[in-house]
Amino acid sequence: MTETTDYRPMWSELGLDLDKHDALLAALGQAYGDVFLSQENRPETMGYFDFVMGEIHGLRVKELVDARAAGRIVVGSFCVFVPEELVLAVGGVCVGLCAGADFGTEAAERYLPRNTCALIKSFFGFTLEKVCPYISACDLVVGENTCDGKKKAYETFADLVGREFMVLDMPNTKSGEGRAILKRAYLDFAARLENLSGVTITAENLTAAIELVNAKRRAMHRLARLRQADPTPISGLDALLANQVFFYDDPERFTQSVNNLCDELEKRVAQKVGVAPAGTVRIVISGCPMAVPNWKLPAIVESTGAVIVGEESCIGERGTQNLVDGSGDTVGELMESLVDRYFAVDCAVFTPNPTRAPHTLQIAKDCRAHGVIHFALQFCAPYQMEAPLLEREVEKGGVPVLRLDTDYSTEDVEQLRTRVEAFVEQLRGESEPIAHRS
């Protein structure tokens, strides 16, 4: 990571353990260079995202600190079910806290069973080892009762996080009573935000916030559509990066940057310029979120010569799909629209979850993908258990599926690579004339 400013006094003030934080940033910078900067033929406008990642613990954190100094609240969340719109409506800043690194696992396991998913261990580890400036910069950290792991881990985390903390309740089913649970959660969240910020949510500020987030989502939809071209104009890794930064960056600047990227990609598509030749095996990733800096599986997939063209994932389609209807005239109407948008998200924590498999198949078809790789974090019961059902449906639709369970460690990289290579080879055989096979 390039640093032009000395952020160490800020980090120190935020209570970070500077030595451990140095070690984390060094590892992060190294990984980023290896995975991203080594890619060939990247869009020039990815430079913005390289800058953001270079400043992920620097400039962006300073912005949060400055925002708080200016009287705005900062709210951290772990999940796509926490509506950024409400935070923006009270003039706050919303940042994603989902940690994607194998850091502080030993410390985390003092509080968590070993059979806890890597994502939960990671945010415990980051907190316990004092290396997350985002958590430290928050006025409020918000959990949500999605999976058992998070639901119960938050009971312990509440005492460790050192910030105001609240948990949004979540339903298991998409019943009327289930919707009432989500609505109650969002009303409670809105009330807490108003209380914390001193700003009342009005039809005006909520409409503006909805538009701000819709614009961000629209830009991501544009990016998703451009990736449907063959040759695809951007690597899956770079597109994942944009999806990851979606949760961190200032929304207006982010939208502009994604649109700049899309302008460049449009030209590429028109000129049939891609990151890989036309006919390259195209993969959609489906499953668990890939939080920064979890680039493990996409890096493996693209190292085999395939290209990732879509993500049916929280960091991807589940975060960006659908817009909130911002046409309501009252806070009540707008809240209903907000609940409707989020209630439609087809996370595997719902039962049954009948739209996810057809949705994944549709993404695969829209993206002209040859295959789907289902990614589940080890010990993530909802996604692991839904995987065979999704596999069956998607394969019925004619798209082969490879199911992989993994975590954030590097131990299984070669094993995964072997399985992905075999899958890509199989897809290559099915999609191209024999003469063209390597």
Next chain:
Amino acid sequence: MTETTDYRPMWSELGLDLDKHDALLAALGQAYGDVFLSQENRPETMGYFDFVMGEIHGLRVKELVDARAAGRIVVGSFCVFVPEELVLAVGGVCVGLCAGADFGTEAAERYLPRNTCALIKSFFGFTLEKVCPYISACDLVVGENTCDGKKKAYETFADLVGREFMVLDMPNTKSGEGRAILKRAYLDFAARLENLSGVTITAENLTAAIELVNAKRRAMHRLARLRQADPTPISGLDALLANQVFFYDDPERFTQSVNNLCDELEKRVAQKVGVAPAGTVRIVISGCPMAVPNWKLPAIVESTGAVIVGEESCIGERGTQNLVDGSGDTVGELMESLVDRYFAVDCAVFTPNPTRAPHTLQIAKDCRAHGVIHFALQFCAPYQMEAPLLEREVEKGGVPVLRLDTDYSTEDVEQLRTRVEAFVEQLRGESEPIAHRS
């Protein structure tokens, strides 16, 4: 297991795999003999429970088959949140299906991730290997959205079970909206039962059903109180057996049998007759359910010379605690009382779950226990994650806690025994003068 009748034609008609079923029964009979019949100084009235266990796949199943032939419905469930009262109200028979044996695990793992708890693998295994006459004898099998594992496994199980199947939704929190979820589930369940049986639930039949189950619970409360005596008049294993049979047996006969047992135990208490000398280390077990034939941990604990005097468990206090207020005049009022009783159960799937730790401490104090052993099934995130919080609270109250995670395999028996022995030794040291220590 003694068999006086040839049940093989019935098992065959129920679609069981007779060879595998023979193997299961042989193993079960062997285990029962080793664990239960080898105990010394058992109450004579435990003879009834020995008979029930000897006929668990025989006479009791025949009763279910006969009940169906007589036009009654048979409903199987996996959880204390499925209200037997509603099944009884429509004249049906309710049986617990929670399987507690390491059987068919390999078959189960074709459908489930390896990191699924033993209980879920067990009911998949029993179904896939065709060795459970209870499932085969059911008109309706009922699941419930408690943990992620069950919630998502039921989506697959629905296609495997071969019976009508429904899932009751469950809340995560004890909010008003959470209660509405449970009420909706019970109303849907009642409607399904009425539809299936052709019997309408009335204030009369529901009141009678509530009284039938309350009587069963009252008998178990009586048993729980008698175990508070020192010396304790019954082993933890035998009391667990009564708690297990609670879910299987005809309710009226069961209540009478527990009351007969209690009559005998009352005499023992008056005469200071116990299964172990006064002053023996007394243990309360807290945590996950122990379904038949999961007697592993209690057998280990009592083999160390300690005695189990209470169970804060689904097969125990969580199944038997509280009565339903049967004073309502209308079905609506009675349904509200039913929801109230079940909504008070403090299962670890709720968040927060603040009453469970004080409740466990209270049980320990009431039972004059020296220590609590927390039992979690491996991969059961709710109980594993709640364990350290419970440990902290209970120890704050002056009662030491040992936390154990295990499954149904026998691989870790010696390791568990070593840890339990050390804990019991520690409690012995704390509770008795040095001179008395072994």
